[in-house]
Amino acid sequence: MATQGVERTGVQPPVARSAGGGRKPTDAGTFTPYLFMAPYLVLFVVFVLVPAVFGIWISLHNWDYLLPGKPWVGLENYLDLFTPNSANSTPFWNSMEATAKFTLFSVPPLVVIPLLVALILNQSFRGRNFFRAVYFAPYVLGVAVIGILWRFILDPNNGLLNYYLGALGLPDSIPWTTSLPWGWVALVGPTVWWTMGFNAVIYLTGLQDVDPALYDAAKVDGANRWQRFRHVTVPGLRPVFLFVVTTTILASANVFGQSYIITQGAPGNETRVAIWYIAQEGLRSFNMGSAAAMSYVLALALALVSLANFALLRYKED
Amino acid sequence: MGKRSRQIRRLTRQEFLLMSAGAGAGLALAGCGGGSQNNPAVQGQGGSGGGGTEYTGPTVELAFWNGFTGGDGPFMRELVDQFSSEHENIQVSMSTQEWADYYESVPAAVRGGEGPDVGIMHSDQLGTNAARGVILPLDTVAESLGLEESDFAPEVWNAGIYNGQRFGIPLDMHPLALYYNKSLLEDAGLDPNSPPTNRDDYEAALEELKSSGIQGSWVSPFPFTGTLQFESLLWQFGGDLYDEETSKATFNSDAGVEALTWMVDLVQNDYSPRDVAQDAEFIAFQNGENAFHWNGIWQINAFKEVSDLDWGVAPLPRIGSEDAVWSGSHNFVIMQTSDQNRIDASQVFINWISQQSIEWARAGQIPARASVRESQEFADLQEQSTIAEQVPYVRFVPAVPGIGDVQPESFDQAVNEAVLLQKEPKTALDEAAQRADQILEENREKYEA
Numbered sequence: 001m002a003t004q005g006v007e008r009t010g011v012q013p014p015v016a017r018s019a020g021g022g023r024k025p026t027d028a029g030t031f032t033p034y035l036f037m038a039p040y041l042v043l044f045v046v047f048v049l050v051p052a053v054f055g056i057w058i059s060l061h062n063w064d065y066l067l068p069g070k071p072w073v074g075l076e077n078y079l080d081l082f083t084p085n086s087a088n089s090t091p092f093w094n095s096m097e098a099t100a101k102f103t104l105f106s107v108p109p110l111v112v113i114p115l116l117v118a119l120i121l122n123q124s125f126r127g128r129n130f131f132r133a134v135y136f137a138p139y140v141l142g143v144a145v146i147g148i149l150w151r152f153i154l155d156p157n158n159g160l161l162n163y164y165l166g167a168l169g170l171p172d173s174i175p176w177t178t179s180l181p182w183g184w185v186a187l188v189g190p191t192v193w194w195t196m197g198f199n200a201v202i203y204l205t206g207l208q209d210v211d212p213a214l215y216d217a218a219k220v221d222g223a224n225r226w227q228r229f230r231h232v233t234v235p236g237l238r239p240v241f242l243f244v245v246t247t248t249i250l251a252s253a254n255v256f257g258q259s260y261i262i263t264q265g266a267p268g269n270e271t272r273v274a275i276w277y278i279a280q281e282g283l284r285s286f287n288m289g290s291a292a293a294m295s296y297v298l299a300l301a302l303a304l305v306s307l308a309n310f311a312l313l314r315y316k317e318d
Numbered sequence: 319m320g321k322r323s324r325q326i327r328r329l330t331r332q333e334f335l336l337m338s339a340g341a342g343a344g345l346a347l348a349g350c351g352g353g354s355q356n357n358p359a360v361q362g363q364g365g366s367g368g369g370g371t372e373y374t375g376p377t378v379e380l381a382f383w384n385g386f387t388g389g390d391g392p393f394m395r396e397l398v399d400q401f402s403s404e405h406e407n408i409q410v411s412m413s414t415q416e417w418a419d420y421y422e423s424v425p426a427a428v429r430g431g432e433g434p435d436v437g438i439m440h441s442d443q444l445g446t447n448a449a450r451g452v453i454l455p456l457d458t459v460a461e462s463l464g465l466e467e468s469d470f471a472p473e474v475w476n477a478g479i480y481n482g483q484r485f486g487i488p489l490d491m492h493p494l495a496l497y498y499n500k501s502l503l504e505d506a507g508l509d510p511n512s513p514p515t516n517r518d519d520y521e522a523a524l525e526e527l528k529s530s531g532i533q534g535s536w537v538s539p540f541p542f543t544g545t546l547q548f549e550s551l552l553w554q555f556g557g558d559l560y561d562e563e564t565s566k567a568t569f570n571s572d573a574g575v576e577a578l579t580w581m582v583d584l585v586q587n588d589y590s591p592r593d594v595a596q597d598a599e600f601i602a603f604q605n606g607e608n609a610f611h612w613n614g615i616w617q618i619n620a621f622k623e624v625s626d627l628d629w630g631v632a633p634l635p636r637i638g639s640e641d642a643v644w645s646g647s648h649n650f651v652i653m654q655t656s657d658q659n660r661i662d663a664s665q666v667f668i669n670w671i672s673q674q675s676i677e678w679a680r681a682g683q684i685p686a687r688a689s690v691r692e693s694q695e696f697a698d699l700q701e702q703s704t705i706a707e708q709v710p711y712v713r714f715v716p717a718v719p720g721i722g723d724v725q726p727e728s729f730d731q732a733v734n735e736a737v738l739l740q741k742e743p744k745t746a747l748d749e750a751a752q753r754a755d756q757i758l759e760e761n762r763e764k765y766e767a
Contacts, residue, residue, distance in 0.1 A: 064764065151596070266540070267539075268734055
C-alpha cells in the first residue's frame, strides 16, 4: 500500500532520503499488519480466547470458585448431559428445546418483516426519516425495560391487552404469560417489535447498494414490480440475507431476558431458555463446571447451525 | 437479545472513591484471603476493641449491602444515617440490590476485594455462604454483644449455626400472614372484623364471596406467593420439606399432596382465577378484587399506602391439622476480611442497629429479640403484633449449604405446574422430589469435598 501511494503521488517521503537512519518503507511490512491488528487482538485474546480456553479447563472439574476443593472429573460434566435422568440432563435439554423453539418462531418474522419495512422505508415519501427513526427506536431500549413493559401489557389478569380485547367483545382472559402456546406469542411478539429495526436498517443499506441501473434495465425488458423484486432485489440482497439470517439466529439463540421477565419460564419450565438455565447453574448454584460444559454444548450447536446456514446461503458467484 | 440488564444499585463512584480513600487500601487487600473457612484474626479477637459496643480506632468507612428494595429500604437507610451521624469514626454507606442479584454478586465482590463489610443474609443462605468462605464466624461477636439464645426464637437462633460456629446475628422474622379486604367481606355478608381461622370457616367464607361475585382467594403459581403458601400448608398438614438430615426431599408426602391439592382446588372451585400472573393476586387485592391474600408481613406498609383499601391482617387460618406458617429471617453477617478495625467497627454497627429493632419493626418486620417483641412499643404496632402471634409456630427452610439451589429446581416448579393445571399435584411433586434428591446429593458431595 505504502509503495503504491508513493508511486502515485510521485512524492518521496522524507524517511527514504535519510539513508541508513530508518527502515525503508517496504521493510515496515513485517510488523505493520500485526500492529494494526494489535488493539483488537489484545481484546480478543484477553476477553474471548483466554476465557474460552479457561472455560474448557473449568468444565473438566467440579468448579466452585470459592471452595478450596475443585475436584477433576474429566468429561463427567459432558457425559452427564447425555445420560438420561442425570441431575442436569432433563432440565438442560428442556431449556435447549425452549431456545430452539424460540429461535424457530422468532427468526422467520425477524427476517421477513424488517425486509417489508425496509422496502417501504426505501421509497421516497414525506416523513421518511421520521418513520425510519420510529421503527428503529425500540431497539435502543434495554431488555429489562421492554420486558417489564410487555409484562404489564400482557398480564392475563390485569393487563392492557386483555382489557382492550374485552372492550372489543373478544375473549378477555387469554393467559398470555402463563400458558402455551400463548407464552411463545408473548416472547416472540415483543422481540420482533423490539429488534426488527436493527434488521430493517441492515436491509435498507443493502437496498441502497443495489445498482439502480439494474432496475432500469429490468423495466426496459418489461419486468413488473414483483419480477423486479424477485429477480433484481432478492439476488442483490443475497449477502445481506446471509448476514441477517446468521446474526438473527445467533441473537435469538442467546435469548434470556424476555423469558426471565415476561413469562418467568412458566408454565413449569416450558419457556425457560438455555442461557437462563446455564446462568442459574453457574452463577446461582455455583456449579461452574457443569455450567461451562453446557455452554460448550450450546456453542457447538450454534456453530453447526451457522455452518448449515452458510452452506445453504453461500454466495455462489465466485 | 442476550443483553442482560441487572437491577443493581452499585456503589456510586463517589461512594466508592470515598471508601477507598478514607480507609486506605485495607479493604482491597483484605479480600484476597477468600476461601478459608476460619479466619484466625477473628477467632482470637475476643479481648480487643471495645467489646462490640465501642470503637476507638481510626475512622473507617463501612460498606453495608442488602436487598431491601421494598418499603423496608428507606427505614434501614434512615437507621444507617442516624448511626453515621452518632458515630464520628464510623461512616456507613448502604447499597441495595435485588436479593437474587445480591446473593450472586456478594461472593464475587468479597473474593475480588470489593465486597461490603457488613451485609444482611436470610437464614437459609447462611450455611451456603459460611461453607463458601464468604462470611466470618461471629461467635465472639455474639458473645461480646451479650446475645443469648434465650432472647431469640430458637429456630432463628439455631439457623445461624454452621459446623458448630455462629455466622449470623438474627435481626428479624418475617412470616406469611392473611390479609383480608374488609369491604368485600362486608358486602358478602361476612363479619369484616373476624376473618376465618380454620378450614371450614375459610371455605364457607369463599363460598359466600363467590355468590356475591368475588373470587376470594387468588392462588399464585409463582414462588411469591404461591410457594410460600404451599410451604405453610405443607407444614400445617404435618409434612416437612426434607427429612431430618436434609438429605432427602419429603415434600411429596401425603401432607404435601394434600396441601397442593387444596391450592389447586381453590382454582378448580373458582375461588381463584386460572393463570394468575406474577403479582396479579397482590394487585387484585389492592384493587378490591381479591378478598383473602396470603402474603408476607413486609407488605404492611405497601397496603397502608393504598387509599380506599379497607384491609386487616390476621394469622394464617389453620387449613391442615396443626398451626404452622412459613417465615424467613434476616441476619447480620460480617464479610471475610482480616482488617480488625473493620470487624470491630462492624460489630458496633450491628449491635446498634440490633438495639433499634423496634424502629426496624415499623418497616414491617418482627424483631428477632424476644425482649423487643414483648415491649409495649411493639404491642402498639397493631398489624405487626397481630402477625407476631404466629411466632410460637413459625417454620423456616433449613440452613444447610446449597439449600437455595433446591427450591427453584423442584417444588417451585411443582407448585407452578399444579396451580396452572398442567399436572396433577402428586405427579408434579413426585417429579420435583426426584430432582430435589439429585441436587441434595450433588450438594453433599460438593460441600463435603
